[in-house]
Amino acid sequence: MTMTGTLTRADLAESLHREIGLSRSDASKVVEQILTEMCEALTSGQNVKISGFGTFVLRDKGERIGRNPKTGVEVPIAPRRVLTFRASQMMRERIVGAG
Template identity: 55%
Template sequence: MTGTGKTVTRVDLCEAVYQKVGLSRTESSAFVELVLKEITDCLEKGETVKLSSFGSFMVRQKGQRIGRNPKTGTEVPISPRRVMVFKPSAILKQRINGQANGSMSNSDQAETD
């Protein structure tokens, strides 16, 4: 899957808050930074961040496993680590797939059940 849209940056988010909420550019920037910091802090503590109608950010623990160096074929241990996972909500899935509000296909319903 290749993305055809532009990449949205912090600056773009700050500008959107400035345009739509009416805060000053400085306040908009501080607001966006505060929200991102709160999300980051929660994830660092291992908490799940659930944004209604958007999705959930979760931290999962991955155990140690054996990997392979693709150039040499040598087995290399991959240490245990925490990874962040994003699970989109059913509403977000519908919107990005261009479906009308509330109408889910059978395959989408099976994924959310």
Template identity: 50%
Template sequence: MTSKTVTRADLADAVCREVGLSRVESAALVEMIIEEICDAIVRGETVKLSSFATFQVRSKKERIGRNPMTGEEAAIYPRRVVAFKASNVLKQMVLERQRKLHD
């Protein structure tokens, strides 16, 4: 498995190569897409990208947790978190790539 991180610049370069937009236009397009996804998540909407994943805001209840260093109990307050759920298509692609690497 590689440790490469895909950045916004990498996505913009891919758009530039595949679609033929300029680098500036490609970067702006990537930014607009990411901003739209973020805005929808902040509004509490579910974002579903077919064959990729679903992003959903979940509410967590208050609970008691422990500090792993000291073992001391502490209250963890209610909060909203973003959950990422990979699609079955993406999961299958990862499995197939893993199998190819181990064969």
């Protein structure tokens, strides 16, 4: 994997090609299929949990009052759905140990 600061789809596919021996075309298809499945699950309101990695969680945030930091004027913030990521305990330990 390249150490460019950002892991890309191409990096994931290249890793599958190198480590597992899939053709580059098949590796790219596998990465796309996994991402498509994750997106479809999230779009339908499901959370996505990857054991040992973390969980993508959908949360509904209610309407609230915000404040314009420049003017101080209060403005309503509409309710919305947000996507958050919670790293697994194993991932948190790996990240802390690597730093």
